Structures are given as structure tokens and as C-alpha cells.
Amino acid sequence: MSDLVDDLRAVLGDRVRTDGAQRALLRRDASVFEGGSAGPICLCDNTAEVQHVVRTAITHGRAVVPRGAGTGLAGGAVPLGEPVVISLARMNKVLEVDVDARIAWVQPGVVNLDLSKHLAPLGFHFAPDPSSQQVCTIGGNVANNSGGPHCLAYGVTNAHILAMEVVLPDGEVTVLGGLDAEPAGYDLRGVFVGGEGMLGIATRVAVRITPNPPAVRTLLLSFETTRQAAATVSSVIAAGIVPAAMEVMDQRIIIAVENYVHAGYPTDAGAVLLAEVDGLEGGAEIDAARIAEIGRAEGATAVHLAEDENQRALLWKGRKTAFGAVAQVTPNYYLHDTVVPRSKLAEVLDRVYEIADRHDLLVMNVFHAGDGNLHPLLLFDAREPGVYERVHAAGAEIVEASLAAGGVLSGEHGVGIEKQPYMSMLFSDDDLDHQERLRRAFDPACRSNPGKVIPEGHSCADIQHLRTVPEGVWG
Amino acid sequence: MSLDAFVDEIGDTGPVSVAGARTRWDLGGTLDPSARIVTAPTGVVEYLPDEMTVTVLAGTPVHELSQVLAERGQRCALPDRGGTVGGAIAVGENHLEVLGRGTLRASVLQVRYVSAEGRLVKGGGPTVKNVSGFDIPRLMTGAIGTLGMIGEVILRTNPIPATSIWVESSDADPFTVADVVLRPGVILSNSATTRVLVEGHAPDVASAMEALRKLGTWNECDGPFDCPPHRWSLEPADLRSLEGVHVASIGVGTAWREVEQPRRNLPGPVVEISRRLKSNFDPTGRLNPGRSVI
Ligand SMILES: Cc1cc2nc3c(=O)[nH]c(=O)nc-3n(C[C@H](O)[C@H](O)[C@H](O)COP(=O)(O)OP(=O)(O)OC[C@H]3O[C@@H](n4cnc5c(N)ncnc54)[C@H](O)[C@@H]3O)c2cc1C
Numbered sequence: 001m002s003d004l005v006d007d008l009r010a011v012l013g014d015r016v017r018t019d020g021a022q023r024a025l026l027r028r029d030a031s032v033f034e035g036g037s038a039g040p041i042c043l044c045d046n047t048a049e050v051q052h053v054v055r056t057a058i059t060h061g062r063a064v065v066p067r068g069a070g071t072g073l074a075g076g077a078v079p080l081g082e083p084v085v086i087s088l089a090r091m092n093k094v095l096e097v098d099v100d101a102r103i104a105w106v107q108p109g110v111v112n113l114d115l116s117k118h119l120a121p122l123g124f125h126f127a128p129d130p131s132s133q134q135v136c137t138i139g140g141n142v143a144n145n146s147g148g149p150h151c152l153a154y155g156v157t158n159a160h161i162l163a164m165e166v167v168l169p170d171g172e173v174t175v176l177g178g179l180d181a182e183p184a185g186y187d188l189r190g191v192f193v194g195g196e197g198m199l200g201i202a203t204r205v206a207v208r209i210t211p212n213p214p215a216v217r218t219l220l221l222s223f224e225t226t227r228q229a230a231a232t233v234s235s236v237i238a239a240g241i242v243p244a245a246m247e248v249m250d251q252r253i254i255i256a257v258e259n260y261v262h263a264g265y266p267t268d269a270g271a272v273l274l275a276e277v278d279g280l281e282g283g284a285e286i287d288a289a290r291i292a293e294i295g296r297a298e299g300a301t302a303v304h305l306a307e308d309e310n311q312r313a314l315l316w317k318g319r320k321t322a323f324g325a326v327a328q329v330t331p332n333y334y335l336h337d338t339v340v341p342r343s344k345l346a347e348v349l350d351r352v353y354e355i356a357d358r359h360d361l362l363v364m365n366v367f368h369a370g371d372g373n374l375h376p377l378l379l380f381d382a383r384e385p386g387v388y389e390r391v392h393a394a395g396a397e398i399v400e401a402s403l404a405a406g407g408v409l410s411g412e413h414g415v416g417i418e419k420q421p422y423m424s425m426l427f428s429d430d431d432l433d434h435q436e437r438l439r440r441a442f443d444p445a446c447r448s449n450p451g452k453v454i455p456e457g458h459s460c461a462d463i464q465h466l467r468t469v470p471e472g473v474w475g
Numbered sequence: 476m477s478l479d480a481f482v483d484e485i486g487d488t489g490p491v492s493v494a495g496a497r498t499r500w501d502l503g504g505t506l507d508p509s510a511r512i513v514t515a516p517t518g519v520v521e522y523l524p525d526e527m528t529v530t531v532l533a534g535t536p537v538h539e540l541s542q543v544l545a546e547r548g549q550r551c552a553l554p555d556r557g558g559t560v561g562g563a564i565a566v567g568e569n570h571l572e573v574l575g576r577g578t579l580r581a582s583v584l585q586v587r588y589v590s591a592e593g594r595l596v597k598g599g600g601p602t603v604k605n606v607s608g609f610d611i612p613r614l615m616t617g618a619i620g621t622l623g624m625i626g627e628v629i630l631r632t633n634p635i636p637a638t639s640i641w642v643e644s645s646d647a648d649p650f651t652v653a654d655v656v657l658r659p660g661v662i663l664s665n666s667a668t669t670r671v672l673v674e675g676h677a678p679d680v681a682s683a684m685e686a687l688r689k690l691g692t693w694n695e696c697d698g699p700f701d702c703p704p705h706r707w708s709l710e711p712a713d714l715r716s717l718e719g720v721h722v723a724s725i726g727v728g729t730a731w732r733e734v735e736q737p738r739r740n741l742p743g744p745v746v747e748i749s750r751r752l753k754s755n756f757d758p759t760g761r762l763n764p765g766r767s768v769i
Contacts, residue, residue, distance in 0.1 A: 101711050102726070145606045156604065158613075159581045174744035181728035182568060182708040184739040185768050186622075186749050190580055190613035194606050213657065238525040240548055240634035280657060282678025339602040341526050371604040372526075408600035409607035419607065426607055430594045434623075435609045437755035441748050453608060 004060040005040050008084070011052045015043040015090075026085050029072040030132075032334045032391070033417055036080040038065075043087045047165060047173060047203040050086060054201070055171040057084040063450050064169075066201045068109065068140030071132045073335055074416030076144065076196045080451040086201060088139045094118050095204065102209050103162060103179060108139025108202045115207070124209040127154040130412070131320050139202050145194030147412035149245040149319065150276075152370035154210065156412065158193040165204035166192065169443035179206060191438065196414050197449040199442040213278035216244075217288035218306040218315055221295040222269035226250050226365065229271040230345035232291075232298040233369040236275070237342060239294060241287050245276040246370030247319055248345075253326070253364040253377070260325035263318025264311070266302065273300075273369065274319055322366045323377070330362070330379040334391050336398055340407035342372040351401040352376045359394040373411035374402065399425070415453045423455045432458040476516040478532065478587065478595065478626050484513045485624050487593030490764045493624045495562025496536065502566060503619045507765035515561045515626060519543050527603060527632045528584065533561025533625045549632040552582035561625040567617025568706065571699055573727055575636070575660030575674055582631045583612040588623035591757040601629050614752070620763045622756040636660075639674035641698050642684070647691030650715065653726045655686040662725040665700055666717070669725075672699075702731035708739070741769065 008016045017023070018040050027035030039062060042053045057064045063083035070077050079085055091107035094115060098104070099122055106115060112133040116125040129148035130136055140146070142164065147156040154160075163177035177189025192199050223229045229248045236243065249257070249272050254265045265272060273295065277287040292303045306312040326333050340348045349365060356363035356378060367375040376398055380387045399409060399422050409419045409426055423432060436458050440446070446459070476484075485491055490510040494500075515534035522529045524547040531540055537555040544550055553563045554570040564583060570576045585599035598611020615623055639660065649664035652671055656662075657679075660672030669691075673683045687693050702722045707730040714723040714730060723730045741749070749769045753760075 145610075147604060151604070155577070155581055156606075158610075159578070168744055168748075172744040172747075174742045176745065179710045179728075180708045180713075181711075181724070182617075184708070185741045185745060186752060187567070187580060187613045187617055188745060188748060190616075191610050194610050211657065234525055237527060242527075242634060279675065280679040280682055282682060283676035286676050286678070339600075339604050341523070341602060343523075343525055368604075372602055373604050406601060408602050408605045411602070411604040412606055414606050415608055423608060426600065427597065430590065430596045431598065431611075432608075434590065434596050434598065434611060434756070438609050438611065438614060438752070441751040441755050444751065 004056065004062065007056045007059070008040055008042055008053060012042055012044070012049055015045070017041040017043070026067065026070070027079065029070045029075060029077045031073045031075045031078070031416070031418060032332070033075040033078050035078050037082050038079040038085045039082040041085045041087060043090050045090055047167065050167045050201055050203050051171055051173055053084060053086055054167050054169070058171060058447060063447050065449050066139065066143070066197045068137030069111070069135045071136045072140060072144060072416065073337065073413040074410065074418040076414055076416035076449070076452060078417060088137065088201070091203065097122065097209070099124065101179070103206050104209050105204060105206050106138055108137060108142070108205060110138045112136050112138060112141060119209055123212050125212055126207055127151070127160055127210045128157045131323060138205055138207065142193050142202050142205060143195060143197045144412065144414040147368065147371070147373070149247050149368060152246060152368065153242050153244045158190060160208045161189065161193050161205060162208060163189060163206040164192060164202045166200040166202050168200045169445065169448040194414070195442070196416060196453055198439055198452060200448060215281040215284040216276060216278045216312065217284045218312045219275045219288060219291055220265070220304040220306070220315055221273040221275065221292070221300045222266045222302040223273070223298070223300055224270040226271040226349050227346040228299045229273045230349065230369060232273055232295045232300070233345065234342045235294045235298060236291055237370070239290060241277070241290060243275050243287065243291065243370060244278045245274070247274040248272070248365070248367055248369040249274070249319070249322065250365040252362070253322055253366045256325040256329055256364065257318045257322055260328055261317055261321050263314045265318050269301065274315060319366070326364065326377055326379060330381050332380050332382045334378040334380070334395060336376045336378065336395055337373070337410050337413040338399060338402035338407055339371065339373045339411040340402050340405045344405040344407070345369060345372060345374070348374065348401055348405050348407070352398055355394050355397045355401065359390040361390060361394055368411070371411060372407070396422070417452060420453060420455050423453070429458070478516055481513070481516050481626050482589050482593065482595050485589040485593060488761070490761050491624070492763050493561065493620055495534070495559035496557055498556055498558040498562065499566050503621070503766035503768055505765050506763065510764055515559065515624070520627065522547070524549055524632070528601060528629055529632055530627065530629045531560050532627050533559065535560045537563055544632055545635065548635050550576065550635050551630050551632050552576045552579045553630070554579070560628065564616050564625055564628060565618065565620045569729070571724070572660045572672055573724070574662070575658070575672065576633065580613055580616045583616050583628055584631055585629035586612045586615045586625055587627040588615060588625045590623050591759065591762050595626065596623065599629070603631055617768070619766055619768055621753060621766060621768060622762065624762065636674035638677045638680045639672060640680060641670060641672055641696050642687065642693040643668050643670045643696040644687070644691040644693045647687065647693070649725045651690055652687065655690065656683045661699070663699055663722055664725055665722045670696060670699060703733045705732050705735045707732055707736040
């Protein structure tokens with residue numbers, strides 16, 4: 001490793017880390033995957049340094065893996081085969097905000113919530129709001145095309161990115177997309193978003209900023225069953241309302257959240273629907289009243305309207321700390337992510353409970369119901385022998401049930417390592433072959449984050465030796 | 476014609492092109508005369524208003540699709556200029572009312588297309604949210620049929636707002652309209668007059684009108700301006716300095732002018748990736764020969 005490290009240090013100095021502790025830390029992300037193994041870790045400060053690292057890695061025949069905050073849940077940032085890890089976390093500046101054009105240029109390491117906080121005094125925010133927004137980075141959001149509760153009406157990350165400066169896998173630096181209305185050429189910007197770090201490394205991002213709506217109504221509807229909550233979601237959309245957010249939580253997660261943050265959720269409810277509408281006063285009022293009415297018709301036992309900003313913030317705190325709350329229940333969890341047609345939500349949820357039961361696992365559900373985006377949380381204690389096999393098997397069955405209902409593999413976490421084995425369930429050989437052709441147009445030598453997304457047999461032959469790694473990384 | 480028949484017609488050899496309604500036929504260059512011309516199948520395959528999705532074959536005229544959606548109080552992001560669904564997606568231009576309808580690219584959830592090898596290939600998926608694999612729909616949208624021939628798509632639909640009116644003013648500054656109307660459908664200016672599509676719930680439209688009246692005098696009008704023929708893609712800020720006859724979409728950056736926009740040069744590495752895309756997807760160059768987006 002030493003020649004490689006010397007060459008990296010020639011530019012980055014002591015910001016190249018090779019110590020065991022650091023490398024062990026970066027072996028994994030926030031997923032259940034035990035991890036691969038990291039080569040040297042480069043804490044880059046600017047585009048030129050990223051370029052230097054990519055070029056040096058090429059010279060030494062090493063792959064690279066970009067990394068933001070490491071909150072990914074599909075193993076996207078897990079280093080396979082001792083690649084050079086490029087951390088973008090120090091590149092965390094908001095470079096420029098143009099309120100007139102509604103654009104901000106940011107570095108990729110800017111934390112999602114920090115950007116919205118930065119924009120707040122100007123009356124704007126960055127619309128995608130993953131539950132991990134206190135820590136995850138814009139670069140990670142771009143790479144995973146991340147979503148969040150408010151993406152129902154506003155759209156996921158791809159709808160909020162205008163242009164990016166990227167270091168391509170061959171070390172060239174370029175800009176994809178543009179600030180003009182309809183940039184020329186193929187939509188390489190649109191393709192790069194969601195590229196999971198395999199199409200290059202974003203080093204500067206032009207994001208669209210969204211004006212804060214003057215009126216917001218947040219409703220908490222209680223139901224006896226998750227089925228009723230899910231039915232309400234379908235009926236709201238059927239009524240022609242697209243709320244800013246519609247989130248469902250089942251009783252188990254409500255109880256966990258209440259014990260954790262005391263957000264005022266009804267612990268005796270079988271499920272709650274957290275619905276939010278925004279815009280101008282008049283319309284928000286109309287939509288909120290309509291949602292309450294639909295909820296009651298579907299059997300809501302209580303409809304609570306947040307009276308002020310404090311109550312609203314508290315309700316959202318409950319939703320957004322759900323995963324923290326779970327950590328109080330068991331030491332480990334596997335947060336799943338599939339999408340089904342909204343009309344199939346209730347049916348697939350029933351299947352999820354049944355699958356978890358059969359594998360003797362506790363499951364909790366808190367999810368972006370408006371988009372049909374399920375997030376079953378399988379809780380377990382990793383010290384229990386054989387538990388990973390059960391978690392893995394239950395996860396696979398949840399994927400099967402979602403696909404059988406006409407759904408897809410992932411709504412926001414991406415494919416990474418986690419969903420790679422299932423890609424052939426959704427896509428034919430030809431489909432996968434075309435995804436690989438796309439990837440090879442950006443990265444003919446397969447140097448950027450190899451071993452992810454595209455399943456074995458469809459991806460670059462020269463990294464086939466990595467293919468055995470995902471097998472063993474469970475647990 | 477069925478999708479399967481379309482696959483057979485495209486086949487796996489010889490130069491080939493797909494004709495929609497030929498409304499933007501020469502975009503990207505003149506088609507090589509050797510190309511066989513095929514048309515795409517038509518029809519709405521499945522419309523699920525409660526899912527806000529519609530599956531439609533590429534040869535379907537956009538106005539036919541729009542009618543089907545309107546019957547259930549919905550609309551889509553495809554521009555209706557007399558063309559077909561597949562043509563609109565292959566061209567990739569947004570609807571004039573892009574602020575209200577969203578961008579075309581964000582609305583294409585799934586594509587099924589015929590590859591250069593004559594295979595039916597799928598990208599994306601049927602749900603409104605999806606990050607399963609690389610974003611093939613984004614790649615095919617705006618590729619003017621140089622990477623694959625679109626046969627069928629699944630589009631996201633959206634509810635038609637409860638109320639919508641077009642208003643115009645000759646004394647309001649178009650650039651301040653966006654500051655006072657939260658979610659306009661579109662703001663157009665021909666430098667003498669500003670036209671705005673105001674839409675939403677009736678009380679919201681009323682309060683938007685109240686805000687607009689503080690900027691000038693407004694009267695109802697029939698709809699957008701007749702736009703000059705050439706579409707320009709500019710940065711929104713560039714619209715302030717536009718001269719000559721034009722219609723500009725404020726806050727968006729699209730402008731319609733009497734002259735053609737000069738060729739926009741792409742950065743070298745982007746050209747290189749684009750060439751590799753073309754050769755990876757169409758190694759023999761049989762799809763739409765003579766046309767290029769590069
Ligand atoms: C508790 C919890 C809740 C979550 N909730 C949500 C949610 O609501 N919605 C959602 O979408 N996700 C959610 N996630 C998943 C995760 O937070 C998102 O995917 C996030 O965008 C990842 O950002 P990151 O900075 O942590 O990226 P990392 O995990 O560091 O990396 C993720 C991927 O991005 C690549 N990457 C990182 N930076 C760059 C760059 N600059 N250029 C190119 N590639 C790059 C990496 O190689 C990797 O493939 C959640 C995660 C947790 C732990």
C-alpha cells in the first residue's frame with residue numbers, strides 16, 4: 001500500500017488515513033452489512049484533491065468509493081476489495097445562494113438539514129428531507145436520489161438538482177446539467193442522480209431552493225388498524241389531493257416513539273396517519289378539512305390538528321426520531337425499503353406482519369404511505385445465533401411480496417449491495433445489460449464503487465473477484 | 476399494432492427511424508434517407524387515477540391521452556403540440572405550463588423500448604417513487620430515439636387544479652410576479668405584456684389575484700401568447716436582457732424567438748460520455764441515423 005499512500009499524501013498530507021481504527025470504522029455504512037475492507041481513507045478538501053486521489057488510484061490499479069456521512073442503508077458506501085475511500089465530509093460549505101434564481105451551489109459534504117437551516121432566514125428550504133437529514137449529506141442524497149416525507153408533493157432529490165461538477169471515474173472534471181431551462185445533450189445530470197457513486201464523484205452541486213409555504217396544516221389521524229390508515233391514504237389521492245406529506249405509523253412504533261420523545265401520539269391507536277398540506281391559507285384549510293372528512297369516513301377514531309408551530313414540530317419530531325426510538329427496543333434493526341401501488345399498501349402490510357411472525361422477528365412499520373413506500377423495520381439482537389439468516393430470509397420475502405403486488409425494489413435507499421441479488425426479479429437480462437451499458441459509458445474500466453447495484457454476470461468482468469464479497473457480508 | 480409487432484418491425488438490422496406526428500421531425504439533424512420508417516403502437520393500456528399513473532403506447536397522440544386523463548380530473552407533463560407521446564418524450568421538452576405541471580423528465584416513471592439489437596428493454600418501474608437501478612427513463616427522455624425506440628411508457632399524472640385563470644397586465648413587472656404568487660402555472664412575458672396562469676383552490680387564486688393587483692392592472696385573457704417558432708434554453712437571469720421579438724417563460728428560462736438558438740457546445744468529457752452511450756446502446760449506428768443530441 002505504501003507507494004499508493006505516499007502518492008496520495010503528496011497532495012493531501014496527513015489527511016490520508018491508514019490506521020486500523022479509521023479503516024475499521026469506514027468498513028460499513030448504516031446498513032446491516034458487516035462491511036468489506038477500506039484501503040487508504042482520503043479526507044478531501046476540494047475538487048482538485050478529489051481529482052488527485054482518483055488519478056492516483058487509477059495509477060495504482062485501485063478502485064475508489066466516495067463517502068458522505070455513511071448513513072446509507074443499502075451498503076452503497078461499503079468498500080469492497082480495499083478501494084481508496086474518498087470522504088467528502090469536509091467539503092461542507094454552502095458556496096452561493098441566489099434567491100432570485102432560486103439556486104444554491106453547495107459542496108457535497110453539506111449536511112441536508114444544515115442547508116435548510118442556512119436557507120431559513122431567506123424564507124427557503126431544500127425540499128428533500130430524509131429522516132436522516134440531521135447527518136446525511138447532499139452528495140449522498142444525490143447519489144441515492146434520496147426521498148423523504150415531503151417528497152410526495154415536491155418530488156425526490158432528482159427534481160431539485162440542476163447541475164453538478166463531478167470528477168469522472170477517469171479523473172476528468174466536468175459539469176453535468178446546467179442552470180438553463182433545458183440543458184442540451186443527453187440528460188447525464190438526471191442519470192448521475194441515483195448513480196450510487198458508480199458514475200463519478202459530485203464535488204459541487206447546484207440545488208433548487210424552495211420557498212417556505214406561508215400556510216401549513218398538520219393533521220394526526222388515529223385509526224384502529226393500519227388497514228384503515230392505508231385506505232385513507234388511497235382515498236385522499238383518489239379525491240384529487242396531493243398533500244405535502246402522508247406518513248403512516250403502526251402501534252408498535254407509536255409506542256416506541258412515545259416512550260422516547262413524548263410527541264403526543266395516541267398509544268392506544270392501532271395506527272396513525274400524519275398528513276400535512278401546505279400552500280396558501282385558503283387552500284390548505286380546504287385540503288385539511290377534506291382529509292379529516294375522508295379519514296373519518298374510513299374509520300378514524302380521532303383527528304387532531306396541530307394548533308401551532310410547536311405542536312407541529314413535536315409531531316414531526318416523533319416521526320423523524322422513529323429510528324432512534326427503535327434503538328431503545330433492540331440493539332439492531334434492519335430498515336427495509338420497497339414501494340407498492342398505494343392501493344396494495346394494506347394487503348402488503350398484512351403480508352409483512354405475517355412474514356415477520358413466521359420468522360419469529362418483531363416488525364414495526366413507519367413509512368411514506370403517500371408514495372406507497374414501505375419501510376418495515378425488522379428488530380433483532382445480533383448476538384442471537386442464527387438471527388441474520390432469519391432477518392435475511394424475511395427481507396427477501398418482503399421483497400417478493402412487494403414485487404408480486406406490482407411494486408419495486410427500493411423507493412429511496414437504493415440498490416447498493418442489499419438489493420443487488422433481487423435485481424433479476426425486477427429486471428430481465430436485457431434490462432440489466434442496458435443498465436451496465438449506461439454505467440460503462442461513465443466508467444468503462446469499472447473503477448468507481450465497483451461491486452454494487454448490477455448483479456453478478458451483468459457487470460464488468462474485471463471486478464468479478466469482488467463478487468464473492470457480498471455473500472459473506474451479512475452480519 | 477401491438478408492442479410485439481413494433482419490436483418485430485424495428486427488427487435487429489438496417490437503419491431505422493420511428494415517426495410520430497413529425498411535429499419536430501428535423502430535431503437533431505436530417506434523417507439519413509436509408510432509414511426505414513416505422514410507426515409506434517397507439518392506445519392507453521392502463522390508467523390508474525388513484526395511483527396517479529398511466530401506461531400508454533408511444534404512438535398515442537398527446538391530446539388523446541390528455542382527454543382520457545381529463546375525464547378523471549387529471550393531467551400530465553407532456554406538451555400537447557399535435558405530437559405523439561413517444562415523440563414528446565424522445566424530444567424531451569417541457570410543457571409550456573411547466574411550473575404547474577412539473578418537468579417532463581420527472582414524470583416518466585418507466586420506459587419500454589426496442590434496442591438496437593431488436594430486444595424489448597425496460598427501465599424504471601411502475602410506481603411513483605423508485606430508485607431500483609440506474610435511471611434509464613431519464614436517459615431515454617430527450618435522446619431523440621438515438622439510444623432506443625420508445626414503445627410504451629408509464630407516466631405520472633396529477634390532479635387538475637380546482638380553479639385556473641389566465642390573466643394579463645401591461646404595467647406589472649414580470650420578474651416580481653414569482654415573488655407574490657406562490658405556485659403559478661407559468662409566467663410569460665413578451666416585454667410589453669405579462670401573462671400569468673394562476674391556478675389552485677378558488678380562495679388561493681383569489682388571494683394570488685389580490686397580490687398581483689398590487690403590481691399592476693390585470694385583465695383575464697384566453698391563454699398564452701402565440702409564441703415565435705424557435706425555442707431557446709436560457710438561464711432565468713438571461714431573460715432580463717432579451718431583445719427583439721420574443722416570449723419568455725419567467726423563472727424557467729425558456730424563450731421563444733424569431734431566430735434559432737446557436738448551437739450549445741457541450742464540455743469535452745460530456746461529449747465523450749455521450750459518444751460512449753451511443754456506441755454502447757447502438758453499436759452499428761442503426762437507430763435514427765443522421766440525428767444526434769451531441
Ligand atoms: C435513521 C435513518 C433514516 C433514513 N431515512 C431516509 C429517508 O427518509 N429517505 C432516504 O432516502 N434515505 C434515508 N436514509 C438513508 C440515507 O440516509 C440516505 O441514503 C442518504 O442520502 C445517504 O447520505 P450519506 O451522506 O450518508 O451517504 P453515504 O452513506 O456516505 O453514501 C451513500 C452512497 O452515496 C455515494 N456518495 C456519497 N457521496 C457522494 C458524492 N459526493 N458523489 C458521488 N457519490 C457519493 C456513496 O458511494 C454511496 O454509494 C436513512 C438512513 C438512516 C440511518
